[in-house]
Amino acid sequence: MADNNSILSVRNLSVGLEKDPDARIIDDISFDLGGGKVLGLIGEAGSGKTVLARALINGIGSPLIYRGGDVHYQDKNILTIPINELTKIRGNSIGYIGSNPAGALDPTVPIGGQIVEKLRSVNPSMSRKQATDRALEVLTAVRIPSPEVRFHEYPFQFSGGMMQRVMIVDALVTNPSVLIADNITQALDVTVAAQIIRLIQDLRDQFSTAILFISSSLPVVETIADEVMVLQQGKIVEQATPKALITKPKHEYTKSLLSRLPRIWGKDIKGPDAVETPNLMSVEDVHRTYYVRKKGTFRDMNAVQAVRGVSLDIREGENIGVVGESGCGKSTLTRLLAWLEEPQTGTIKFNGQDLSALDQKELTKLRQQFQLLLQDPYSSLPSRMSVGRIIAEPLLIHGIAEGTKLKERVRAAMTEVGLDPSLENQLTVGLSAGQRQRINIARALVLEPKLMILDETLSSLDQVEQSKLFELFDKLQKTHGFTYIFISHDMALVRKVCHRVAVMYLGRIVELAENNTLFENPAHPYSRALLSAVPTLDVHPFKSDEYLLEGEPPSPVHIPPGCSYRTRCPLALEICNRIDPKATMLAGGGQVSCHLVDQDQQAQSEQAATVT
Amino acid sequence: MKFDRRTFLKSSAMAGVAASGAMVNGAFFSSPAFAQSNKVINFLSAENLTGNWDPTSHTTLGQINFESFVFGYLTRAPMTPDNPDELVFELAESMELLDEHRLQFKLRKGVKFHNGEPFTAADVKATFEYASKPDRPAAWYPGQVTVDVVDDHTAVVNTKEHGYPASLYWFLSAFLPIMSKKDIEGGALSATPNGTGAFKFVKQDGNTSVLEANPDFILGAPKVPGINMTFVGDATTRMLSLLSGEADIIERLEGEQVETIKEKTGFVINEAVSVENKYLWFRCSKEPFNDPRLRKAVAHAIDRDVILEIMGVSGTPSNAWISPVKFGYVDTPNYPEYSPEKCQALLAEAGFPGGQGLPKLEYITSVGFYPKTKEYGEIITAMLQEQGFDIEYSAMEIAAWADRLYDRPGGGPGHMIDCGWATGSPEPDLVLRTHFHSSSKRICGIEDPELDSVLDKERNATDPAVRKKIIQEELMPMLAEKVPALSLFTSVFIHAMREDLKGLYIYPNGMIDASKATNA
C-alpha cells in the first residue's frame, strides 16, 4: 500500500468539527511524500493548510476531531500509536516549523536552553554537553552570526528572520527524515523570506530530509518544490510539477489562482508615466529620532534614528509610492507627513506653508487639506458609532455643517464612495473590509482634502476588493484632483498605480525614480535586491543570488559609517565604507544616493566631454 | 496595754461596732499544708498598672492588688460577711488607742524588707508622714499625721495638731502599705516596689509582673514558687485562657461566664459582695453639670433595676454612695429614684425643657475591666436619650479610659464617666472624703462648702456612733440632693480558678492573699 520509497504516506485523511459531524476541514486527502523529495502545497487563507500540517503529526485537539484516514511513517500509523511511541517520532524523526516564529518559543527562557531541552526530551540518553554542542553545530549551519553568544539570548532579542532560523535549527537538530514547513515565510519580509528559502534549499542536501513545504504563495513554492499540490477548501484539486502547473493548469481553481497572481514584469505590464505639475507638498531633509532607555541602564538612552534626512517633493494630482521593508522608517515618515509627529530637524511645507510655523488653530484648519487613510479596516473605525456618525465626525470637529446640511453632505459622500446610504445608522460591526475602507475614504472625502496619504490601505484586502478600490481612487482623482501617497511593501500594487516610486532603506530614500525606470532599470543596488526577491512568476530581471546577500538590515541604533547598505551590497566599493553618498539627480527627474552611480555618471560625463 | 478582747470593748472608738467584737482569728494562720510540687500561679488581672511603683502615686485598683502581694500592712481586714470588722495582724502585733489623738502600734520583731533592710517603727513613721502629704495623689489619709517612735518596735500615730481622732487609723491600717524609710528618703519608690509582703517583685515582662515567693516572709514562706500577674484587657481572652489551662485564676467574671464554668468540671467559683460601688460620675466643675438640677434630672432618668437585671450575679442593689460592707451604710431615703416626670420637671426648671438646648454630652465608660460596663453603658445612653439628652457614648479600652478618668482644672474629659471605687477597709472616708471633699475632688471635681462642712464634721466625730449618725442622716441625704455622682449598684466580685489551686483568700476589694496557697 505504501509507495516503496515514500517516507510518509497519507490515506483518506479527514478532519471535522466536534460539534458538527458532517463538517470537513480536511476532506479525504491522500498523498505520498518521497524520501528526500520536496512536496509543495499551496492554498489560500482558510483552505485548511495549517490544520493539515498539524493533523499529519497527530497535533490537533478540540474543537477539531479526526473523521478518518491514517498517516503512515515507516510502518507505524501516527494517528493510532500510543503516546510514548508518538513522542519518539514527533519532534524527532518528523520536524515541524510553524508560521509564527516570534511566538514559537517560551519568551522567558534562552533559545539555547529550549533547543537543548527539546533534544534531551526526544532522546533522554543524550547528555547536556552533547545536546549543547549539537545545537551550536546546527545554529552555525543556519548561518546565525556568533551562535555561542546568541545561544544564551532570549527570543525577544531576535528579529523575525533570525527567529525562524532558530526554529529551523529546532526542527533539524534531531536530523529528522521528514520536515513539515507550515507557511514559514508568511510573517517575513520579501528579502528575508528569499534568504530563508535559499537556506532551506542548501540544508536539504546537507540533511537529506523530505520536506512538505506549505505556503500561500505559488511563486515561493515554485522555486523550491519538486511537485506541487493545490488545496481548495480541504480538498487537493490538482497535483503536478511546478512548470506543468504554471503552463498547463487543469483545474478551474488553479487557473483562477494563477490569474490573480501579481504581475510586475511582462510584455503588456506598464506603469503610468510621471506628471509634470507644481509641488503640493515638499519635504526637506527631515530627521526623526526616538530616544529609548537602554535596557538595564539608569539614564543613558539608545537613539533610534527612524528617519535620517528624507527630502521629497510631491506633485499635485500625482500618485507617488514609498516602498521599503519593515524597519526602514516608512511608517514614521507617514506619521510625519500626516503631522501626527513633528520632525526634530527639517521642514514640511504644504501649499508653501511650513507646518511647524502654524499655531494650533491654523494647523487644525489646514489639516482638512491633507488626510491619512489607515491600514486595518477593523481597528481604524470606532466600534460603537453608526456609519453616518463616523463620517459626520470630521464635519462636527471643524464645525463645517450641522443638522440637515450635515446629513446631506454625509449621504453625498456615502454615495460617492459606493456605500448604500441606508447603512447610515447601522453599526460598523457587520460590514466587510471593503465597506469599512470606503467609510474611511468617505470620512476623509467630506473635508475635500487635496492630499490623501494611504498607509498600506489596500494591503489587507483581497485582489478583487483591491481592484474595485483602485477604480474608486482613480475616479475620485479625476473628479477632485486628489494627490495620493501610497505607502506599501506590496511592489505589484505600486507598479500598477504609482507615477513615481521612492525606495526607502534604514530611514533614508536611496532611490526615487519614475515607475518604469525603477522597475526596468533601477540604479541603486538595494532596489535591485528588493526587486529580485519579489514573489512573482514573471521572469526576474535581477537574480537574487546576484544581488541579495546574506544578513539582515543593521539596527537603526548602530548605523554603520559610510553607506548604510554597504554591509549587504554585493557591489560595495572602498569609498562606501567611509563616505555616506549624497543624493544625486539623474536625468529624467530621478535621484539616487550611491557612489557607484556617481562614478558611472562621472565616467559618462567625461566620455561626453571627450566626445564633444 | 496589751490588746485583748476586753480592752478593745472599752475603747470608745468602736463602741457602735464593738458589739460583734474584733478578735484575732487564730485559725486563719495555722491551716495545715504539706509541701507538694506546687506550680507558679498565673493570675490574669483585669486592670493595667500605672508604670510608677510608688503606692502613693495612684488610686488604680489593679496596682493595689499587686501591692497586696508585695507590700506588708500593719493589719489586714478580711471583711468576712459574718464578721466585717475583724482585723488580722500582720506587721503589727497589737494596736491600742492611748487617747483621742494617739493610737499605739506594737510591731512584730525580726521582719525584713525584700532588699534586706530591717523593718522598724522608723519605717512606719516615714511611710505615714510621707503618704499623708496633701500633694500625694492617693488621698487615702484623712489628713496629715505625725508618728512618734517610742522604740524600734513601738510607734504612736498622733493626730493632735491635725484636729481629727486617731481612731480613724484603726481600720485604715489595713489599707496603708508600709514602705522602707530608705526608699522614701532616697526617692527610690517609683523605680522598684520593695515591701515586706509574701512575694518579691522580680521583673516586669510586658504586661506580666513576675513575683517570687519571699522565703523569710514573717508569717511563713509561701508554698507556691511565685505568681505571674498578667494584665489581659479582654474579658473573653481571660475566660478562654482559664478554660484552656493557660491561666490558674481570673477575676471580674460575668453572669454568663459563671454559668459556663459551673457546667465544666475542674474549676471553682468564688463570689463575694465587694467594697466596690459602680458610680456614674458627673464633671461637676464645668458646664452643664455644674447645675445640680441637671445632675438630679439625669439621676431620675436612669432605671437602676434594669441595670441590675443586666448585671445579674455580678451586682447587688444599694442605695448609698458606699458599699453595704462599709461602716456607715444606709438605704438613703431620698435616693433619686427612676421617675421620668421628675426628670422632665427638673430639665424644664433648669431651662432645658425636654433636653432642648443642652450641648452634646460625652459619656465615657471602660470595656473589658468591670463586668457588663459596655452593656449597661448602652442602656443608660438609651434611657437618657429617651428623656431628650443628646448622648455620645464611647466605650474605651482600659488604659485609654484610665488616662481620661481623673479630674483636672477646668473639668476632666467628657461630661459623665463611669468608674468603680474599691478600698480595702471598712473606712467610708476612703470613698466619701476622697471624692466629695473639695480638697481632693478625685473624679467629679465638686467644690461645695456645705458638703465640705458635713464631711469634716463626720471625720472629726470622735464617737463612732455619732459619726455613723452624721453619715447616715446628714451626709447621705445631702449627697442625694446634690448628686455629684450616682451610685448605680454594689459590685459582686467573682473569681474563677482551677480546682487544684487551694488555700487562697480573696478580700472584698479584690486583693488576694496567696501566702498559704497551693497549686498542684
Next chain:
Amino acid sequence: MLSFLTRRLFQGAIVLLIVTFAIFTLLRVVPGDPARLIVGGMAPDEVVVQKAEELGLNDPIPVQFIRYLGDLAQGDLGNSFFRPKSGATVGAAAFDDPSRDERAEVRDLIFERIPLTLQLAGLAVVFALLMSFPLGVAAGLNPGRWQDKLAFFTGSVFVSIPNFWLGIVLAQLFSVQLGILPSLGYKGFEYTILPAFVLAVGISPFIIRTLSVSIAGVMQEEFINVAPLRGLRRARIVAAHAIRNASIPLLNLFGIQLGSLLGVLLVVELIFDYPGLGRLTINAVLQRDFPIIQGVAIFISAAFVFINIIVDLAASYIDPRLEY
C-alpha cells in the same frame, strides 16, 4: 540588574517620603489636638499649651515634618503614650508623674514583635500555597470542567468567610472545647498553627483565582500549542513553561494583595491574643496611642515599598522582558 535595583530603590525612597509626609500630615490635620493627646486626658489646659509650644506643634506642618524627618533619620520614631520600657500597658498615672517621661521607644516595640509576625505570616503563606496551588493549577489546566468549578466555588466561599468570625469559632473549638491546639497568647511554635490557618483562608482565594486565570491564559499561547509538535511531553510543558509564565501575574498580584493580607493579620492577632506587630497596632488603636500608630504606619509602608521592589526583581528575573 544592579542599576535596575538602584533605580527602584531611588523611586522607593521618593514614594516613602511621600507616604511619611501623608501620614504625618494626616495625624496633624484630622480633628483632635495632638498636644492634648500627648499629655493625656488629665493634664490641665495650660500644660497642654505649654507642651504644644515645647514640641513646636504650632509651627507650620512642613517645619515640623523636617524636624520629624531628622528624628526618623536617627531611627527615633518617638515614644509610646502608654508603654514604659518594659512594654506593659499602663495608664492613670497623674499627668505630671515622672514615670510618664521614660516611655518605651516605638522603634524597640516594633522590632521586638517583627519576628513573631513574620513567623505567623510565613506559615500562613505556606498553608495558603499548599491549599491553593494544586487547586489553581488544576483549574487553569481544565477550564470549564469540574476542577475549574471546584476552584471557583472554593475561592468564592473562602473569600466570603468573614475571617474574624472564623477565628473566634476556631479558637473556641480547638483550644477550649477540644483543647488539641493551644492558640491563646504565644508560648511556642504550636501557637502559630491555628492563627496561620485562619490567615491562609484569607489569602488563598486570590492565589486560586489568579493562578487559574493566568494558567488558562498561558495555555492559549502559541509556544505552548507548538511545544508538543516540537517533541516536548505534556508534563514538562506544564511544569517548566506554563507554571513559570503564569507565576509572573501571581507575583505582581501578591505585591498588591499584601495590603489586604495585613488587615486579616491584625484581626487574627487580636482574636488569638498573638503578641505580634498586629496586636501592638490594634492596642495602639484602642488606646489612641498615636506615636505607635504613626510609627507602625511608616514602618509597614516602608516594608511594602521594599517588598514590591523584591516582587518586581523576582518577576524580572523570571521574565527578562520586564527589566525596564
Next chain:
Amino acid sequence: MTDTTSTSATPQLTPAELRTPMQRMLREALSRTSFKVGFGMFLALLFGALIYPEISSIDPTKMAVRSRHIPPLFLGEKWVWAHPLGTDHLGRDLLLRCLVGLRYSVMIGICTVILMFVVGCALGLISGFKGKLTDTIIMRITDAQLSIPMIILAITILGISRPTAPAIILVLGLAGWPLYARVARSAALAEKRKEYIKGQRVLGASDWRIITLFVAPAVLPPIAFVAVLDVAAIMIFESILGFIGLGIQPPTPTFGNIIADGRKYLINSWWIATMPGVFLLFTLTSLNLMGSAMENARNNVLKGAA
C-alpha cells in the same frame, strides 16, 4: 461609472454579534448559573434589608432586658416566633440588627466602590492618555498611595476622629482608588495605540474629545463590570473595622460590632456572634458569585471567545 452597491452582500449576522461588547458581557454573565444563584441570594437579602425593618414593629436598638439570650427558632426551649434569629445580650432582636447592619454594609460598599471608580478611572485615563509628565506624577502618587495598606490608612484616620459612615467611605475610597487608576491607565494605554485614535487625531480631534468620546466608553464599562467583586471586598473590610471598634459607632448595629459584642457570649449564646457571621457569609457569597461570573464573562468577551 458609479459603483453603487457594496460588492459582497453583508453576511447574515447572528443577533449576538450586533450588540455592543457591554451587552454581550451582560448576556454572557446572565447566562451563567453562578450568576443566577448569586443574584437570587442578593435580591432576597436586599428585600430583607430594605423592606423587613420598615414593616416590622420592633426597633433594632430598643432593649428589652428581660427577653435577652433567647435562642433562634427550633433551638433550645425558649425560642419564640417574635425573634426568629433570637435576641442578643441586651434583648435586642438579632434578625433586625443583622438586616440594618446589612443595609449599612451594602451602602458603604457601594458608595466606596463608586468613589474609587470615579476618582481612580478619571486619573487613570488622564495619566494613561496624556503621558509624560502628568503620567509620572499621577503614577508616583498611585505608588505612594498603594504602599500605604488600606487598614493602616483606616486606622490612622478613623483612630483619631469619631468614625461616621461618610468618614469610612472617604477613607476606604481614598485607599482604594489607585487600583482603579492603574487598571484604567493600562486600558487607556492599550486603547491609545489603536488605529482609530490615530484616525481621530488626523481629523483634528483634540485630546479631550478623544478621551471623552472614544477612550472612556471603550475602557470604562469592562472596569465597572468587575467592580461588583470590590463591593464584597469593601464590605468585609468594613466589618473588620467594625470588629476592632473603628466602624460605625453604637447604637447603630453593623456586622462588625455585633460580632465583636457577641464574641464574649460565644460559649453559651453562640448565635449572637454567629448570625451576623452567617449573614455576612451569605451576602459575600452572593456578591462573589455574581462578581466572578461577570469577571469570567468579561474575560471571555474581551478575548473574543464569546
